[in-house]
Amino acid sequence: MDVLSDLLHRARARNTQIRQLIHRPPWSMTFAEAPPLTVVAALGGHASVRLDDDPEVAPVRLAAGDVALISGIDRYTISDAPDTPPQVVVRGGRKQVIDSGTAARQSLAPRTYGDGLPGATTLLRGAYELRGDVGERLLETLPRLAVVPTEPRTRAALDLLAAEVAREEPGQDAVLNRLLDLLLVLALRAWCARPQAELPSWYRALATPAVGEALRMLHEDPAHRWTVAELAARVGQSRAAFAARFTGVVGEPPLTYLTGWRMALAADLLRDTEETVAAVARAVGYADAFAFSVAFKRARGVSPSGWRRKDGQDGGSGQEG
Structure with missing residues (x-):
């Protein structure tokens, strides 16, 4: 087992959460006390990701099929546009509505929330609660924010994950967790393969x-x-x-x-x-x-x-x- 696979295996907690979010603009969600590692992907429409803990990092835009990896950040915001004020803050698994005029977010299907209206952006968000010192070592190997533009292999994994996230069948959590791991590893590979990439030491070592x-x-x-x-x-x-x-x-x-x-x-x-x-x-x-x-x-x-x-x-x- 290579280093990245071993770290993922040992550091992954059992309570990984995968959610599908469907929102029509304007929308904005801030994640406070965020989990150590999050995978965010745009299935349809577009989204903006802002690191509230690191204002020197400019907000990034996700188009359909793009994947963002966020690690080691305590607070970040996902929205339809960088200047949309936060409407909801998620802290400790609970939502706090800031804008009283925000449309009601409802459960649309298993693991699927939002307004479900025409013209909505559809996102997938997978959150890893990493455990212990091995989890810390994994975070040290990852970028704080990496955006991987859509490409055939990540898109194929994303399509599989999107097809499964709203289903409720025996073994569903196991399927989703493994597909999320697949998307994470493929996204990391694609990010490191960019010509301008400053490769982390673990990737250089593996190669x-x-x-x-x-x-x-x-x-x-x-x-x-x-x-x-x-x-x-x-x-x-x-x-x-x-x-x-x-x-x-x-x-x-x-x-x-x-x-x-x-x-x-x-x-x-x-x-x-x-x-x-x-x-x-x-x-x-x-x-x-x-x-x-x-x-x-x-x-x-x-x-x-x-x-x-x-x-x-x-x-x-x-x-x-």
């Missing part, structure tokens, strides 16, 4: 011979007692050449990356399971619980037991319901 393979091995078996020499031998390079190449592409040496990945996995195991500290240590590659505790405290500033107590006092994973 770099030897480095991408080494990352795959580290993610597939983080508990293995990896050495730089073994990684280099497995990818067919000298130790020095491999270490230099890995560090140059990823931005940190192989074993530093491995330690960071292990600590992220451990933090989430401590948060989400009742495994003992010794069991968590073994799961992430430490035979000695004491050595693990020292490494964890160095990385997180608190012991594994202290981390678990602190997380419990903070109310679990901190996800919104």
Whole structure:
């Protein structure tokens, strides 16, 4: 499993939400306390996306078939035009109507809301509630705002998602979640394939011979007692050449990356399971619980037991319901 696939698999929470929104202009919705990662796509009509947390980023326009990825933003607005005042604020899953003259939004079908009137814009919005430290690592790899113009592969995935979102059949949530993942990955690929793209380090790493393979091995078996020499031998390079190449592409040496990945996995195991500290240590590659505790405290500033107590006092994973 490659790095992006592994991060998506481990970071995805169960309460992913997918909604179809149908609004006739003028309309505007602000999402406050927004989820960490959102996929917005225009099925018909057009829309404007504005990052309220980052006014230096100009609003972007979505035409039919375009996909926007929004990550690491606490507040953003989707509207028919950049200057349309917010009519509704969504916070914690609840809507607050600001404009009393706003037309009533009603449920039109499963997961489908709006006015359903002629001339309306139809949007798909998929929100990911990412969990824990692995979720944070995933967000670090993503752009804050990326717009992917319509193209054949993303359009095909979008059409499949649009065909399923208003249905209510056995296994529907599983189908929708997998289609949303497909759209996300295809959109990221398309965004990174642009000639002018400034590629994130994870994408450069996956596409770099030897480095991408080494990352795959580290993610597939983080508990293995990896050495730089073994990684280099497995990818067919000298130790020095491999270490230099890995560090140059990823931005940190192989074993530093491995330690960071292990600590992220451990933090989430401590948060989400009742495994003992010794069991968590073994799961992430430490035979000695004491050595693990020292490494964890160095990385997180608190012991594994202290981390678990602190997380419990903070109310679990901190996800919104």
